[in-house]
Amino acid sequence: MKIVMLGAPGAGKGTQALRIAEQYGVPHISSGDIFRKNLKEGTELGLRAKAYMDEGLLVPDELTTDLVISRLREEDCKDGYVLDGFPRTLPQARALSEKLKSEGARIDFALDIEVSDEEIVSRVSGRRICPKCGAGFHTLYNKPRIDGICDICGAELKMRDDDRPETVLKRLEVYHAETEPLIAYYKEEGILRTVDGSQSIDKVFEDSLDVLQD
Numbered sequence: 001m002k003i004v005m006l007g008a009p010g011a012g013k014g015t016q017a018l019r020i021a022e023q024y025g026v027p028h029i030s031s032g033d034i035f036r037k038n039l040k041e042g043t044e045l046g047l048r049a050k051a052y053m054d055e056g057l058l059v060p061d062e063l064t065t066d067l068v069i070s071r072l073r074e075e076d077c078k079d080g081y082v083l084d085g086f087p088r089t090l091p092q093a094r095a096l097s098e099k100l101k102s103e104g105a106r107i108d109f110a111l112d113i114e115v116s117d118e119e120i121v122s123r124v125s126g127r128r129i130c131p132k133c134g135a136g137f138h139t140l141y142n143k144p145r146i147d148g149i150c151d152i153c154g155a156e157l158k159m160r161d162d163d164r165p166e167t168v169l170k171r172l173e174v175y176h177a178e179t180e181p182l183i184a185y186y187k188e189e190g191i192l193r194t195v196d197g198s199q200s201i202d203k204v205f206e207d208s209l210d211v212l213q214d
């Protein structure tokens, strides 16, 4: 099963992608996580990407497309994956389609998680992530058992640098201009599925599994 997650920053793509990936027994591939990992390791790519991420801008396609597509060639991706955060532009979507076509494969579904801009701002301001294992939490909607501490590995949770309010508004603007057109792209391909992302995490997951049936 090959699934692409669509939705604004903070819509719940990562949260649902993890559960869906587990359900189908395929890896969760997050382009944002790949960039953050590179940054943590101090690679040249990580540093170049950070300059864009901190401004709420997209990392240029030249730095992104080959990086993510080469990740999809690894052994663990042979039976499928849940792609989270990629593609984010039409050129990225076309490059992914081309890559798959050359292998006689295709994306099965693009799952769009719909959430209003107002709700996005509150989702993102409460988002906390674990710098060690990458697990995601929310101060109100998805609390860790102990305040500020990762349930999984015990590390101290952090706010993401790009989740500050000024940056979030920029990211939303970029989302509407560059990423939202992918909804029409995948609709045209007949594989778009939509869920109401304003519901609880469990309900969004349940609805996602429903729409991924056919």
Ligand code: ADP
Pocket: 008, 009, 010, 013, 014, 031, 032, 033, 035, 052, 053, 054, 056, 057, 058, 059, 060, 061, 064, 084, 085, 086, 087, 088, 089, 092, 162, 171
């Ligand atoms: P969110 O989960 O809030 O949607 P991500 O973790 O997916 O954010 O991405 C964080 C940042 O990393 C983005 O704002 C962007 O700067 C960069 N990024 C991630 N994926 C891509 C991509 N496919 N193309 C360009 N930039 C990307």
Ligand code: ADP
Pocket: 007, 008, 009, 010, 011, 012, 013, 014, 015, 016, 123, 124, 126, 127, 128, 136, 137, 138, 139, 141, 142, 197, 198, 199, 200, 201, 202, 204
């Ligand atoms: P994305 O990957 O789309 O940027 P995340 O999965 O990181 O989004 O979710 C953004 C924040 O909102 C996180 O703090 C997450 O715990 C929380 N969240 C995710 N889904 C929901 C939901 N359905 N209701 C309330 N909060 C949610």
Ligand code: ZN
Pocket: 130, 131, 132, 133, 134, 135, 150, 151, 152, 153, 154, 155
């Ligand atoms: Zn952790």
